[in-house]
Amino acid sequence: MNRAPRILVFDSGLGGLTVFRALAAQRPDADYVYAADDLGFPYGLKSEEDVKALVLSAVERLIADHAPDCVVIACNTASTLVLPLLRARWPEIPFVGTVPAIKPAAELSQSRLISVLATPGTVARDYTRDLIEKFASACEVALVGSTHLAELAEAYMQGESVADDAIAREIAPCFASHDGRRTDAVVLACTHYPLLQDFFTRLAPWPVRWIDPAPAIARRADQVLSDRFPAHAVRDAGFTFVFTSGAAPAPRLLKTIDILRQKIAREPRARASG
Ligand code: DGL
Numbered sequence: 001m002n003r004a005p006r007i008l009v010f011d012s013g014l015g016g017l018t019v020f021r022a023l024a025a026q027r028p029d030a031d032y033v034y035a036a037d038d039l040g041f042p043y044g045l046k047s048e049e050d051v052k053a054l055v056l057s058a059v060e061r062l063i064a065d066h067a068p069d070c071v072v073i074a075c076n077t078a079s080t081l082v083l084p085l086l087r088a089r090w091p092e093i094p095f096v097g098t099v100p101a102i103k104p105a106a107e108l109s110q111s112r113l114i115s116v117l118a119t120p121g122t123v124a125r126d127y128t129r130d131l132i133e134k135f136a137s138a139c140e141v142a143l144v145g146s147t148h149l150a151e152l153a154e155a156y157m158q159g160e161s162v163a164d165d166a167i168a169r170e171i172a173p174c175f176a177s178h179d180g181r182r183t184d185a186v187v188l189a190c191t192h193y194p195l196l197q198d199f200f201t202r203l204a205p206w207p208v209r210w211i212d213p214a215p216a217i218a219r220r221a222d223q224v225l226s227d228r229f230p231a232h233a234v235r236d237a238g239f240t241f242v243f244t245s246g247a248a249p250a251p252r253l254l255k256t257i258d259i260l261r262q263k264i265a266r267e268p269r270a271r272a273s274g
Helices: 017-026 048-066 076-089 102-108 120-124 126-135 149-157 164-174 193-203 214-226 251-266
Strands: 006-011 031-036 070-073 113-118 140-145 185-188 209-211 238-243
Touching (some): 006 048, 017 031, 017 193, 017 214, 017 251, 048 076, 070 076, 076 120, 102 113, 102 126, 102 185, 102 209, 113 126, 113 164, 120 126, 120 140, 126 140, 149 164, 149 193, 164 193, 185 193, 238 251
Parallel strands (some): 113 140, 113 185
C-alpha cells in the first residue's frame, strides 16, 4: 500500500510511550495515535472483569475514530488478559501485545535468580505463571507486584518530582541473595517502568540486567505490517495524543513527549530507508 500505516498505541496511561519510542525508531514512516485510558487508570489494581470491559470499550471507540492498520496494546496488565478477545472481535486488524519478557531473562541469567516486576494484576495472571513454567523452570522467579510504581511514573512524566525512597521501596523485593547467588535479571513487566530506568539503575543495591521488551515489540509490529506497508523513506512521523476522557494533555506533559520524540529522531535509524 502506498501510504503510511497508522498504528494505534494503547495503554492505561503514559507507560506505552516506552513502546511508542521503540516503534517510532523501528518505523519512523508510520502515523501514530497514542491513546492513554486515563478514565480507567490504573489497570493494575482492578479486577480482570473490569480491565476487560475498560479495554474493550476504549479500543472500540478508538478504532471507530482512527481506523488503525495495527493496534499495539502497550500494556502488560491488559495484554495478558484481553488479546484473544480483541483478535476475535476485530479479526481484520493485527493486534500486537506486550507480555512479560520472562524467556529472555531466563536465557541470560547466570545466577538463575530472576525477578518479574509488574503490576499486582500482571503477577496474578495465569498467563504470567504459564510463561514461568514454560520458559523459566530452571530459575527461581520472584514475582514482585508493585502498587505504586505506575503512578510514580505518571507523576514523573507530568513533571512532578519523585522521591528516591518511594522508588527504592518498590524495587527492593526484586533483589534476592542466597547460597552465594544473587538476582541478576529483572523483567520490567509493566510499560510504565522503563520511564523510571534512571532511578532503578541508580537505586539498585547491585547491578542487574533490566529487561525492557519494547524493541522486540516494535520488531513484531513491523513484521505484521511489512507485507501491506513496506517501510518508506523516512519522514516526520505523524503523532496524535488522546486521553480517553477527552482531556487535553497538560503543557508539561506535551513538552516531555516532545523531548522524547526529538531523542528518537536523533537516534540512528533501525533500518535503511528506501
Ligand atoms: N502500563 C501498564 C502495564 O504495562 C500498567 C499500568 C496500570 O496499572 O494501569 O502493565
